[in-house]
Amino acid sequence: MATITKSIGTTSRDFSTITLWEADLDDDPTYDSGDIAIGECYDDSAFDESVDLNGGQTIGLASATLTVASAERHDGTDGTGARIVRTTFSDLFLLKISESKIFVEWLECDQNQETGGAAGATCNGAESAGQTAMNWRHLIVHGTRFTSSQSIGIIANVNDAATHNVLNCIVYDVDSPGNRDALGIHTPSNRTTNIYNNTVHDLHTNSVGDPAHCLSVIESGSFALKNNIGTDPVNDGSGGAACYSDSNYTTTDASHNLASDTSASGTGSLDSKAAADQFVSTTVGSEDFHLKSGADAIDAGTDLGTTPTGVNFDIDNRDRDAEGDIWDMGADEFVAAAAPTGPRAGTLPLLGVGK
Amino acid sequence: MAELVLKIAAGANYQDGDILAAFNSRFIRCVHAQHICHVKNAGGGVGVLRDNAHVARDWFEHTHQYRFERVNKTKIKRVTLADMSEVVISVRPKRIDGKMQHMNVPLYVANRLGHAGHKIFGSPDREVWYGGRTDVSNAKLTLVWNAIETKTEFREVDFRRWPAGRQDLISHLFVTCNDFDDIVAGDLVSPELDLTDPDNPITVKKRRRHIAWRDEIPTREHSDIADKIVSVDLRETMTELVRDDVVRTRAFGIV
Numbered sequence: 099m100a101t102i103t104k105s106i107g108t109t110s111r112d113f114s115t116i117t118l119w120e121a122d123l124d125d126d127p128t129y130d131s132g133d134i135a136i137g138e139c140y141d142d143s144a145f146d147e148s149v150d151l152n153g154g155q156t157i158g159l160a161s162a163t164l165t166v167a168s169a170e171r172h173d174g175t176d177g178t179g180a181r182i183v184r185t186t187f188s189d190l191f192l193l194k195i196s197e198s199k200i201f202v203e204w205l206e207c208d209q210n211q212e213t214g215g216a217a218g219a220t221c222n223g224a225e226s227a228g229q230t231a232m233n234w235r236h237l238i239v240h241g242t243r244f245t246s247s248q249s250i251g252i253i254a255n256v257n258d259a260a261t262h263n264v265l266n267c268i269v270y271d272v273d274s275p276g277n278r279d280a281l282g283i284h285t286p287s288n289r290t291t292n293i294y295n296n297t298v299h300d301l302h303t304n305s306v307g308d309p310a311h312c313l314s315v316i317e318s319g320s321f322a323l324k325n326n327i328g329t330d331p332v333n334d335g336s337g338g339a340a341c342y343s344d345s346n347y348t349t350t351d352a353s354h355n356l357a358s359d360t361s362a363s364g365t366g367s368l369d370s371k372a373a374a375d376q377f378v379s380t381t382v383g384s385e386d387f388h389l390k391s392g393a394d395a396i397d398a399g400t401d402l403g404t405t406p407t408g409v410n411f412d413i414d415n416r417d418r419d420a421e422g423d424i425w426d427m428g429a430d431e432f433v434a435a436a437a438p439t440g441p442r443a444g445t446l447p448l449l450g451v452g453k
Numbered sequence: 454m455a456e457l458v459l460k461i462a463a464g465a466n467y468q469d470g471d472i473l474a475a476f477n478s479r480f481i482r483c484v485h486a487q488h489i490c491h492v493k494n495a496g497g498g499v500g501v502l503r504d505n506a507h508v509a510r511d512w513f514e515h516t517h518q519y520r521f522e523r524v525n526k527t528k529i530k531r532v533t534l535a536d537m538s539e540v541v542i543s544v545r546p547k548r549i550d551g552k553m554q555h556m557n558v559p560l561y562v563a564n565r566l567g568h569a570g571h572k573i574f575g576s577p578d579r580e581v582w583y584g585g586r587t588d589v590s591n592a593k594l595t596l597v598w599n600a601i602e603t604k605t606e607f608r609e610v611d612f613r614r615w616p617a618g619r620q621d622l623i624s625h626l627f628v629t630c631n632d633f634d635d636i637v638a639g640d641l642v643s644p645e646l647d648l649t650d651p652d653n654p655i656t657v658k659k660r661r662r663h664i665a666w667r668d669e670i671p672t673r674e675h676s677d678i679a680d681k682i683v684s685v686d687l688r689e690t691m692t693e694l695v696r697d698d699v700v701r702t703r704a705f706g707i708v
Contacts, residue, residue, distance in 0.1 A: 104620060108484050112620035117642075121473050122624045124464045127681050141570060143487035144587075146480070150644065150656055156465035173568035177584065185483075185589050186635040189646075196656065211586050218654070241586070247651040255653065300552065330553065372553075374546040378564060379556040381542050382549070383519040383531065383585035386561050435563065 099132040099160060105167070107140030107180075116149045116164065116182070123153030123162055131158035139180040139205060141170040146183060148190035152197035159199070166204035172238055174268070174413045174430060175386050181206035184241075187213060191222040195232050198260075203235035203408070213243045213275055219250035219284070223262065232262045235408045236415075236429075240385075242272040248308070249274035251298070254285040261290040263406045266413055266429045268387050269296065274303040274310075277335065282328065284314040285321060294402060294409050295325040297387045297428040298341075299373060299380065305337035312357075314343040315350050322351040325399040327387075327428035329358035329373035330380075354400040356427045368394055368427070376428070388413075389432040396432045399425035454478050455633055455696075456615050456688065457641065459626040459666055461678060471660035472700070473625060475641040476615040478632045483589050485612035486512065486597045489605065492572050500566050503574045505581075510574050511600035515593050518585030523578065527558050614688060622684040626666060630694040641700065664699050 105111035106119050113119040119137040129135060135154055139145070154162045166172075172179030182192045182205060192207045202221070209220045220242045223232045232254065239251045251269035254262050264283055274280040282298030285291045298312035312328030315321050328341030341357035344350075352364035356376070360369045376393040378386040389395055403419060404410045410419035412431040426432050458474040460467040467473070490512035496504040503509060514520065520532045528543045546555040562580050565571045575581035598609045617627055633641070645658040667675060670687065677683045 106618075108616045108618075109488060110616075111618045114616055114618040114621050115474055117474055118458060118618070118621050118625060121460060121464070121467055122620070124466070125462060125681065126620075126624060142491070143484045146483075147474070148642075150466075150659055152466055153464075169569070173564065173570070175565070177572060178565075178568055178570050183587055185587065186639060188639055190644075194656075208587075218651070247654075332551070372546070374553060374555045378560050380546070380552070381521075381529075381531065381554045381556045382552060384521055384529075384556065384561070384582070386556075386564060388564060390557055390560060435560075 099134070100130070101134040101136060102128055103136040103138055105140060106137050107142035109140070109142040111140060111142070113137070115147055116145055117147050120149055120151055120153050123159065124156040129154070129157050129159060132160050134160050135162040137162070137164045139164070139166045139170065141180040144181050144183040146185050148188055148192055150194045150196060151200050151202070152195075154200075155197055161199040161201065163201040163203065164205070171204045171415070172206050174238070174388055176206055176208060176238055176240060179204070179206060181208055183208045184210045184212045191218075192220050194222040201233040201235065202237065203233070204237070206238040209241040209243060211241045211243050211271075211273075213245055218244055218247040219253040221252040223252070223254045233265070233406075233408070234267060235263070235265045236411070236413060237267045239267065239269045240271040243275055245276035247276070248279040248281060248284070249276070249303070250279070250281045250284045252283045254283075254291050261292065261406065263292045263294070263409075264296060265292070265294050265406065265409050266411065267296045268413060268429050270299040270385055270387070271382075272301045274305065274308075277303060277305045277308075279303065279305065279308040280310040280331070281314045282312040284311075286316040290320040292322045292406055293324075293326060294322070295399070295412070295427070295429055297327045297430070299329045299377075299385075299387065301331040301339070302334070303337065304334045306335045308337045309333060309343070310339040311343045312341045313355075315347065317344070317347060317349050320349070323347070323355060323364070324352070324402065325354050325425060325427050327356045327376065327395055328362070329376070354398065354427060356395050356398070366398065366400060368398060371395075387428070388430045389426060389428065391432070391434065393432065395427035397424040397426060399427045401425050454481070454613055455630050456481070457628050457630055457664065458621070459628060459664055460660075461624070461626050466659050468660075468663065468703070470663040470666050472641050472662045472664065473660070475633070475638040477634065477638050479589075479591050479594065479635065480638070481613065481615050482594050482598065482609060484616060486594060486601065489601055489607055490597065492570065499569050502576065502580065503572070505574050506604075508601050508604050511604070512597055513572065513583035515596040515600070516587055516589055517583040518588070519583060521582050521584060523558060523562065523575065523580045526578065529556060529558055617686070619684065622686050623681060626678055627686060627688055628664070628666070628669070628694055629688050629691060630696040630699070633696060658703065661702055662700050663703060664694075665701065669694055669699055
């Protein structure tokens with residue numbers, strides 16, 4: 099069993115798009131059964147594509163992970179690392195996982211407010227028979243707009259016995275121009291799904307019959323909903339809006355969640371907490387969902403240890419468990435910073451560019 | 454001037470000749486402009502602002518929705534570049550366009566400057582950055598390329614080809630064809646979807662469109678193309694394909 103890493107980007111990499119890497123998972127003679135395939139994205143330019151991740155099953159890969167090279171990852175805000183930015187109308191998701199053992203992490207997925215038709219979710223974890231272990235981790239998802247269906251940031255819509263995870267993701271700016279549901283993270287499945295340490299902000303719809311929910315769980319399976327932040331869902335129609343789809347889950351293991359309204363449920367949850375009191379910035383176009391000093395979410399989470407894999411790493415890749423942190427709610431683990439010394443103007447000469 | 458990337462040999466999810474990617478002229482000029490205008494070419498770095506004179510700033514100025522300007526220690530001004538309207542934002546939340554918005558300005562700037570990929574221009578305590586929706590239409594890209602050709606030695610005419618990866622040229626086949634717009638580009642790589650339930654679209658087939666490349670590429674090239682350890686790049690030597698003549702559609706539901 100080998101780990102095969104391929105680089106993805108537009109400056110002298112192995113593959114120039116995610117699609118071209120994914121299309122090769124079953125055919126590259128370098129892969130053998132049992133191998134682990136890693137596609138490592140680089141911030142050479144924005145990717146602009148819709149990718150259905152389901153390769154590697156024929157050859158029998160142990161897993162396939164779409165990730166970002168460590169030096170090319172975002173800093174928890176948009177435009178700062180490897181990213182997919184949709185620049186044209188499309189009916190499609192940006193990323194879809196529709197097969198077993200495929201993991202997606204560290205990418206920014208910006209639908210750029212390009213109004214899509216169907217598809218429903220910017221990041222779509224779709225139902226597939228025999229699918230096992232789907233994971234979305236450390237993503238920034240925003241600009242979601244779908245007109246012919248629900249408008250969803252991340253959906254975990256699985257139908258198999260394995261456990262599926264949405265961990266340490268930031269989702270914001272989800273709008274439903276078709277006046278349907280506007281959902282940040284949504285799991286309608288009837289299987290086991292963990293939704294841990296995510297931050298969801300700013301949902302909007304104008305629906306009469308459907309709601310805006312930051313975190314949406316359809317209680318027909320086994321779910322855990324812990325350490326999440328949900329703020330500012332808005333419905334200008336009469337379909338309702340709430341940070342959490344149910345303020346009194348009966349079968350969902352919900353605790354230590356924060357809401358800007360009164361819908362946060364479970365032990366240790368916090369209600370009626372303003373987004374402005376939690377985050378560095380809610381300015382549209384310059385959002386920063388890191389926690390600021392004094393935020394209610396600080397030290398208000400529950401310690402989840404290291405299971406599932408990756409849960410302990412926050413949106414900045416800080417290991418809460420190794421650092422001995424008292425867990426915060428949301429994707430960011432607050433760290434008190436040293437007093438800023440202020441920026442310096444650039445003094446470095448330009449090399450190779452300029453007249 | 455456009456390129457299509459074809460699947461070679463059938464696999465579990467694709468068939469031989471499926472169009473995997475469609476790069477029209479806009480895609481190609483956009484990717485090269487991003488390379489030239491990348492902030493990492495614009496001087497600065499962790500704790501150091503980017504060079505305001507670099508074309509990186511032109512990229513943002515022409516393609517982004519907002520420009521943010523720090524006006525003092527605790528306030529910024531957000532300028533909507535389409536109409537130059539302005540709003541002032543501070544740590545005190547206020548309702549703008551129906552949304553409560555605020556910013557802890559010194560903390561925001563410090564957070565960004567701590568990252569090697571930051572996009573902060575301006576001067577100390579008068580920082581400038583950009584955000585919001587991105588517009589990389591041909592009209593905007595023309596403005597960017599005008600700036601590039603004014604400020605640098607780069608010329609758009611020298612950047613006609615998609616920057617294929619080394620494994621791209623081994624695993625797949627790049628062909629050239631007449632140009633097409635973004636709607637056609639999306640159609641060329643579209644899947645076949647079952648939309649019986651629009652809330653749960655099911656992919657029947659990952660690609661509807663394909664090219665019988667063996668009919669279009671000289672026989673002498675076929676062996677190397679099919680060989681998964683040989684790199685093949687025919688874009689400079691092949692006769693440009695007429696897209697409407699060669700692109701075919703697979704019958705619905707037939708895998």
